[in-house]
Amino acid sequence: MSAALNKRPFDGGRAAYLALNGALLVFLLAPIAIVVVFALNPVPYISFPPIGVTLRWFEKFFAGSDFMNALWLSLWTASCVLVLSILIGGACALALDRGNLPGRAVATSFFMSPLMLPAILTGLALFQSYLLIGIGRPVWGLILAHTLIAVPYVLRTTLAVLHNFDRRIEEAAAVLGANPTRVFSEVTLPLIRPGVFAGGVFAFIVSFDQFPVSLFLVQPKAETLPVVLFNYMKFDLDGAIAAASMVSILLALSVVLALERLIGLKAYVKL
Amino acid sequence: MISRRSALRTGAGFAAAATLAAPSILHAQTKTLKITTWGGKWGDIMKATVLPAFEKEFKCTVSADQSFPFLPKLQASPKNDPLYDVFHTNSNEQWSAVGEGLVMDKITVKEVPNVADVYPYAVSDKVVGISIFTSAIGLGYRTDKGLAKPTSWKDLADPKLAGSRGGYIIPVNSLGQCHLMMLGKVYGKGLQDLDAAYKALEALKPIKLVDFTGQMEKMLLSGEVSMGVIHDSGIYRYDGQNQPVDFAGPSEGVMALEQVLNVTPSSKVKELAFAYIDYMLRPDVQKVLAEGVWYSPSNKKVKLDAKYDAKLYTTEAKVAQLIQPDWKWYNARKEDIDARVTKLLKG
Secondary structure (H helix, E strand, C coil): CHHHHHCCCCCHHHHHHHHHHHHHHHHHHHHHHHHHHHHHCCCCCCCCCCCCCCCHHHHHHHHCHHHHHHHHHHHHHHHHHHHHHHHHHHHHHHHHHHCCCCCHHHHHHHHHHHHHCCHHHHHHHHHHHHHHCCCCCCHHHHHHHHHHHHHHHHHHHHHHHHHCCCHHHHHHHHHCCCCHHHHHHHHHHHHHHHHHHHHHHHHHHHHHCCCHHHHHHCECCECCHHHHHHHHHHHCCCHHHHHHHHHHHHHHHHHHHHHHHHHCCHHHHCC | CCCHHHHHHHHHHHHHHHHHHHHHHHHHHCEEEEEECCCHHHHHHHHHHHHHHHHHHHCEEEEEECCCCHHHHHHHCCCCCCCCCEEEEEHHHHHHHHHCCCCCCECCCCCCHHHHHECHHHHCCCCCEEEEEEEEEEEEEECCCCCCCCCCHHHHHCHHHCCCEEEECHHHCHHHHHHHHHHHHHHCCCCCCHHHHHHHHHHCCCCEEECCHHHHHHHHHHCCCCEEEEEHHHHHCCCCCCCCEEEECCCCCEEEEEEEEEECCCCCCHHHHHHHHHHHCCHHHHHHHHHHHCCEECECCCCCCHHHHHHCCCCHHHHCCEECCCHHHHHHHHHHHHHHHHHHCCC
């Protein structure tokens, strides 16, 4: 009797919901599956089913000085961008949320504007500006350009946290005798940290995968990985491209996991 | 006898003189030549041997940009201080650049002595700057699919090849643009007969389209494409690798895909730029690159090894088969052509 009662009637809506989710997952993950097959297949072109398994493309990737230099430059750039965007984006978010600034909405739109412009135009404009002021294309110029694109991500996520922030906790700390610096460092900062660092993760990934802005701003012998891969693809479309993509995906995933372990991004997800 | 004091004074004098002279000496020794160049095997050879030898001989450094797009970057840089001194591209982009005054019209024997030894096509009125190599655009095909070696461009329209013939996204690929012009010649009144070309292009549907020649190579290797438009070096580079692909130069002629070097008029190191072009035209340098990437050298005095000589365009009779597109004419109509072919090949 209980089994009959517990048997739930067929729910068409739920089935459609699950099917849609399944289809979305396949849509999102299928390209990664293709990259994996291409990276491990011995032949130098995409073929399915694969004829075997090899690590030769990974060997080629790790043995190539161009690839390795580009990988390290991309990691270095993305790490700098992470730090800078956290500092700038976090400070901007606090100022916009707490500063009672005139034209707050306009200022927010202004800081978010790099996301609204096509990145290729941002890259071209910065390229021209750098050349006009005579600084050429230094690596720090590339880092600043990536930071410009990445700051809005930190700003957005931090503003979201601040929007849900209970100011009474800060007031309680102040009433109990904490000075403003102590309130900020021991109350405000820990509470907004998940939002800031979640934005930082986005900033890292956006910088690490950045192509349109980098296209104009990299200089010879100092090219980022996406640019090197694009140029490589024009002449040698083989599994090394897929191996590089796998490494990129794994590195980005590692950063996300490391930050999750260090600061607990789940807290932000729960907001 | 030299006293300790006078020795110190003399030494200090030399040191001061050396310090004062150092910047100019350093400047003279570290002139930088900014060039564009290809990646892939070409880039590997350039980085490993060709450029280091040039740097050593001319006591300079070469900053070689391999990151596309070259023309927009040159266009965006100040005209009086261009991003590049030597501009290496295919011919179509040189024509766009010269129209804006970004590169020189012609390179003559006065500036580059080795120009005296090049085939006429390398300095023809269809070329801005100088062509240092060319490859031939024809048909690549699979030898294991029962296909006869193509003898005409019309062979690509064989109904048996429906869905397994390959071409390019014409707005972004100069081989695709050459193919379109060739269709005008084969099916109409000449290279500029666009109506005939459009009609013939539409008849090639279904056709697989790619952006880059590297993709076409892989599609031929994988068998996804049985016959496609490609340059000879894109097939010959697999020589000796037991791949079932070959190249055919159709009887109507092959299109020239020139590797053109040019100098920017406001280059601060113009003499060095000319010296670089002269160096690239030297027979020994031409041989290394020609045999490395299967490009036909422009210098008539180059003696290639037999297997390269047999296939590449290395005699007056052979180079006479090369058809050079009129890129000035094409570029003037490019927007209209792009819109038309995109509409034709949509889907």
